[in-house]
Amino acid sequence: MSDRLPGFSTLAVHAGAQPDPTTGARATPIYQTTSFVFNDADHAASLFGLQAFGNIYTRIGNPTNAVLEERVAALEGGTAALAVASGHAAQVVVLQQLLQPGDEFIAARKLYGGSINQFTHAFKSFGWNVVWADPDDIASFERAVTPRTKAIFIESIANPAGSITDIEAISTVARKAGVPLIVDNTLASPYLIRPIDHGADIVVHSLTKFLGGHGNSLGGIIVDAGTFDWSTGGKYPMLSEPRPEYHGIRLQETFGNFAFAIACRVLGLRDLGPALSPFNAFMILTGIETLPLRMQKHCDNAKAIAEFLAGHPAVASVSYAGLANDKYNQLARKYAPKGAGAVFTFSLKGGYDAGVSLVSKLQLFSHLANVGDTRSLVIHPASTTHSQLDDAAKIKSGAGPDVVRLSIGIEDKEDLIADLEQALGA
Amino acid sequence: MNHDAYPDNYIRGILNSVKSIAMVGASPVNVRPSYFAFKYLAQRGYDMIPVNPGHVGKELLGKPFVASLRDIGRPIDMIDIFRNSSHIMPVVEEALALDPLPKVIWMQLGARDDAAAEKAEAAGIKVVMNRCPKIEYGRLSSEISWMGVNSRTLSSKRPPAPTQGMRLSLNRMSVGGGDTAASDRAAKNKSEQG
Numbered sequence: 001m002s003d004r005l006p007g008f009s010t011l012a013v014h015a016g017a018q019p020d021p022t023t024g025a026r027a028t029p030i031y032q033t034t035s036f037v038f039n040d041a042d043h044a045a046s047l048f049g050l051q052a053f054g055n056i057y058t059r060i061g062n063p064t065n066a067v068l069e070e071r072v073a074a075l076e077g078g079t080a081a082l083a084v085a086s087g088h089a090a091q092v093v094v095l096q097q098l099l100q101p102g103d104e105f106i107a108a109r110k111l112y113g114g115s116i117n118q119f120t121h122a123f124k125s126f127g128w129n130v131v132w133a134d135p136d137d138i139a140s141f142e143r144a145v146t147p148r149t150k151a152i153f154i155e156s157i158a159n160p161a162g163s164i165t166d167i168e169a170i171s172t173v174a175r176k177a178g179v180p181l182i183v184d185n186t187l188a189s190p191y192l193i194r195p196i197d198h199g200a201d202i203v204v205h206s207l208t209k210f211l212g213g214h215g216n217s218l219g220g221i222i223v224d225a226g227t228f229d230w231s232t233g234g235k236y237p238m239l240s241e242p243r244p245e246y247h248g249i250r251l252q253e254t255f256g257n258f259a260f261a262i263a264c265r266v267l268g269l270r271d272l273g274p275a276l277s278p279f280n281a282f283m284i285l286t287g288i289e290t291l292p293l294r295m296q297k298h299c300d301n302a303k304a305i306a307e308f309l310a311g312h313p314a315v316a317s318v319s320y321a322g323l324a325n326d327k328y329n330q331l332a333r334k335y336a337p338k339g340a341g342a343v344f345t346f347s348l349k350g351g352y353d354a355g356v357s358l359v360s361k362l363q364l365f366s367h368l369a370n371v372g373d374t375r376s377l378v379i380h381p382a383s384t385t386h387s388q389l390d391d392a393a394k395i396k397s398g399a400g401p402d403v404v405r406l407s408i409g410i411e412d413k414e415d416l417i418a419d420l421e422q423a424l425g426a
Numbered sequence: 427m428n429h430d431a432y433p434d435n436y437i438r439g440i441l442n443s444v445k446s447i448a449m450v451g452a453s454p455v456n457v458r459p460s461y462f463a464f465k466y467l468a469q470r471g472y473d474m475i476p477v478n479p480g481h482v483g484k485e486l487l488g489k490p491f492v493a494s495l496r497d498i499g500r501p502i503d504m505i506d507i508f509r510n511s512s513h514i515m516p517v518v519e520e521a522l523a524l525d526p527l528p529k530v531i532w533m534q535l536g537a538r539d540d541a542a543a544e545k546a547e548a549a550g551i552k553v554v555m556n557r558c559p560k561i562e563y564g565r566l567s568s569e570i571s572w573m574g575v576n577s578r579t580l581s582s583k584r585p586p587a588p589t590q591g592m593r594l595s596l597n598r599m600s601v602g603g604g605d606t607a608a609s610d611r612a613a614k615n616k617s618e619q620g
Contacts, residue, residue, distance in 0.1 A: 005601060006580065006599075006601050010580075010601075011580075011601060014580045014582070015576075015580065015601065016571060016577075018568065018581050018582070018583070018584075018585060019582070019583070019584040019585070020584075021584065021585045021586060021587040022587055024584050046462065046465075049456075049457060049462075051456075051457075051461075051462035051465070051466075052462070052466065053564055053569050053570055053572050053573065054572060055572055061572060061573060061574070063572065065574075066571055066572050066573070066574055067571075069574030070571050070574060070575065070576055070577060073574065073575070073576035074576050074578070074601065078576060079575065079576055080573065080574045080575040080576055081574045081576070082574050083574070246457075247457035248457060249457060249459070253459065253535070253536060254459045254535075255561075256535040256536070256556075256557075256558065256561065258575055258576075261573075261574055261575070262573065265573065265574070
């Protein structure tokens with residue numbers, strides 16, 4: 001037994017999975033069952049008390065989902081993970097462990113429009129107050145810190161314009177404030193960026209995007225970096241105080257550096273209920289096996305298409321961090337040297353009408369509200385994903401009326417360029 | 427030994443070789459971590475001895491409590507200390523007075539006393555600090571994977587279905603890409619600050 005270290009692609013195929021003990025099945029079986037039989041009353045009590053390893057009920061854990069969890073934890077370099085029904089569910093479950101009503105969290109202004117809505121409206125109704133900061137101005141995060149701040153939330157590669165966030169600089173602010181840094185790593189995937197290596201304490205994903213990668217299954221995941229000390233000052237009672245739900249155990253004391261993932265499972269998922277279907281977990285696991293191959297192709301295609309658009313007379317500007325003259329190119333070289341992702345925006349000289357016309361003429365690009373599919377996708381954020389924001393907020397989040405967002409797939413890039421050319425040309 | 431980050435082979439070697447474990451601070455209260463760590467290690471085949479002067483005369487899962495390490499009266503391979511950091515040194519001193527010496531002194535999750543570790547190591551005893559043997563056994567066997575924990579191991583071998591009382595193989599390949607270097611760094615920073 002040597003401690004030789006396998007690479008990312010080996011982990012993408014193997015981590016968390018082993019042949020099924022009962023049947024020898026090599027692919028991870030879909031354990032499509034709600035519940036698991038106990039050995040006896042003592043075994044049942046031990047499982048319910050979090051004292052023994054084993055399965056109870058699929059809302060709390062499932063063997064197919066567990067393989068997915070360990071695999072993503074391994075790819076991100078975390079101590080443990082919890083899979084849930086969607087990326088949005090991951091965000092609710094994470095913040096439920098950290099915030100009490102009346103508390104605050106600081107969030108980067110450049111986020112997926114759905115997250116902006118969730119934070120602004122749904123979370124406000126729970127008494128969790130979002131305070132916005134500008135990821136291009138690190139000092140704005142420092143200024144936003146108050147005694148009620150419990151977390152900082154950013155995206156590694158930010159939707160919709162593919163801008164790159166300076167994770168290390170913001171992690172320094174978080175450490176100084178004594179709060180965890182949560183990084184949504186959906187658009188990068190761990191193949192491009194591993195936020196934990198740059199100071200993140202918690203990583204969340206919409207598995208629906210590049211990790212699953214085929215546009216067929218929703219899912220979300222929470223990865224615990226194992227880096228944050230939850231015990232200080234009673235600031236995070238879900239982790240540091242005796243839990244009445246579990247005979248007074250303290251999660252940090254009992255589970256050490258994966259206590260946050262356990263809290264998300266036994267206090268979040270168990271009680272809020274957004275469990276991931278084992279079938280979806282299986283589909284996403286299959287997708288992850290080819291993540292390194294797909295992600296590189298996504299990035300290589302995206303760079304070629306961004307370069308084509310930057311040289312096209314109908315295009316006013318392209319926002320892609322992989323372009324040498326882009327505002328975020330330095331950060332892209334530092335954080336994502338293999339590629340700057342495959343989601344970016346551009347604006348048309350013809351404004352809103354030209355955007356609508358482009359979308360209607362494209363033949364290969366699909367007009368829909370998702371990213372990170374094998375297929376190339378196009379959307380006009382101002383009228384869709386970011387439509388609930390007011391005009392000023394749209395522009396601040398990079399989704400002005402003239403902006404078109406692309407998610408580049410893994411087709412042949414020549415065909416994608418030809419499609420854009422015909423749609424822009426006429 | 428670098429006590430900020432243990433190689434898997436070090437932990438694996440300890441858990442594969444020790445047979446008897448005296449647990450100092452074992453609790454008969456079935457919701458305390460020491461109780462269920464004791465129970466798990468007993469189920470996995472270790473010869474467990476509960477040490478707690480407050481419970482002499484009682485039993486823990488059929489094993490009689492003893493008041494101190496001296497009272498065990500036979501050689502023991504490992505001492506697992508379920509006390510917080512400020513109570514470690516006297517236990518290590520007591521262990522160093524045993525004949526024969528134990529092979530391993532293990533301090534539980536959250537417990538760390540570098541001076542005590544140095545003393546024990548000077549006497550040739552292997553030391554583990556701020557870890558739980560139940561978690562490490564579960565991790566190296568991958569039994570812990572059911573709760574989404576990164577076992578940091580890989581295997582293409584078909585495992586046996588675990589049953590009560592079965593010893594599990596800990597000899598899976600350890601991995602690096604999924605390592606917890608970040609949390610080890612954080613633990614180190616914390617211990618330096620403290």
